[in-house]
Amino acid sequence: MKKELYVLALFAGMATGVYAEEGQPTGSLWVNGSSSNSVVNENEHVSLSWEISYTITEDPGAVITAKDELVPAEKSTMEVWPIGSAYWNGNLNINLKCRVDGQEFNLYSGKSKNFKPSGNSALFTREVDENDVINFGMMGESRESGQYFRWTGTSRTEPAHSFIALKNGDTYPSASPMGSGGDVEAFLMPYFDEGTRTVVLGPKDVIFVVELDRVYTYEQSGNASDKGYDMQDMVFLVTFR
Ligand SMILES: [Ca+2]
Numbered sequence: 001m002k003k004e005l006y007v008l009a010l011f012a013g014m015a016t017g018v019y020a021e022e023g024q025p026t027g028s029l030w031v032n033g034s035s036s037n038s039v040v041n042e043n044e045h046v047s048l049s050w051e052i053s054y055t056i057t058e059d060p061g062a063v064i065t066a067k068d069e070l071v072p073a074e075k076s077t078m079e080v081w082p083i084g085s086a087y088w089n090g091n092l093n094i095n096l097k098c099r100v101d102g103q104e105f106n107l108y109s110g111k112s113k114n115f116k117p118s119g120n121s122a123l124f125t126r127e128v129d130e131n132d133v134i135n136f137g138m139m140g141e142s143r144e145s146g147q148y149f150r151w152t153g154t155s156r157t158e159p160a161h162s163f164i165a166l167k168n169g170d171t172y173p174s175a176s177p178m179g180s181g182g183d184v185e186a187f188l189m190p191y192f193d194e195g196t197r198t199v200v201l202g203p204k205d206v207i208f209v210v211e212l213d214r215v216y217t218y219e220q221s222g223n224a225s226d227k228g229y230d231m232q233d234m235v236f237l238v239t240f241r
Contacts, residue, residue, distance in 0.1 A: 027052035061204030061240025068152040068165040070134040076240040079122035084187025087112035087140050087212055087233040094234055097137040100126060138234055140212030159215035165208050168201040175217035176231040185232045210234040
């Protein structure tokens with residue numbers, strides 16, 4: 001321990017003007033009352049002070065485009081996790097596909113009620129490169145849903161673009177109960193700040209809230225009693241490591 005203090009005291013004397021690597025803590029550590037030439041002797045008791053700054057980097061895992069495509073910020077491992085699905089009381093089938101740079105994968109096909117986290121394994125894991133374009137396709141199997149995939153990569157003004165990708169701090173759409181004060185499913189609550197109506201996520205996460213039945217919001221349809229556009233028919237999380 002005494003030897004460590006000796007080394008630290010020397011370091012303090014030399015610490016002025018030290019530059020740290022990017023992302024590393026910066027600052028100084030010094031022996032109180034010492035000058036830059038001081039040496040701490042064995043058996044001498046000293047008190048240390050320090051002032052260290054940490055840089056917190058909030059690099060996004062991926063950029064969300066205006067068409068809700070994801071573009072990784074760097075080469076990384078992408079994981080897709082099911083959060084929940086409240087689609088026709090859970091009894092009808094839903095489907096989820098993913099396309100990474102044109103290559104298509106089937107991620108889920110089954111009952112709505114089974115679309116939920118299961119142990120520690122993701123629904124889908126894939127190595128992705130910086131600037132890959134990642135798209136998702138979502139479909140519900142009711143007669144009202146139209147039974148076609150609603151793909152990202154389409155304009156948000158298209159009726160079938162009935163979903164949105166959101167990152168930490170984003171506000172939920174006003175058309176959804178999360179944005180307007182309606183009923184929010186329990187599975188979505190950990191990702192929802194009720195006070196601000198914003199998204200709560202890790203910095204490298206993206207959440208998709210998806211409407212699988214309707215193509216028009218209440219405002220668009222003009223039918224205020226139609227609560228079908230809830231964007232909770234399929235909810236999944238995409239994370240980058
Ligand atoms: Ca719905």
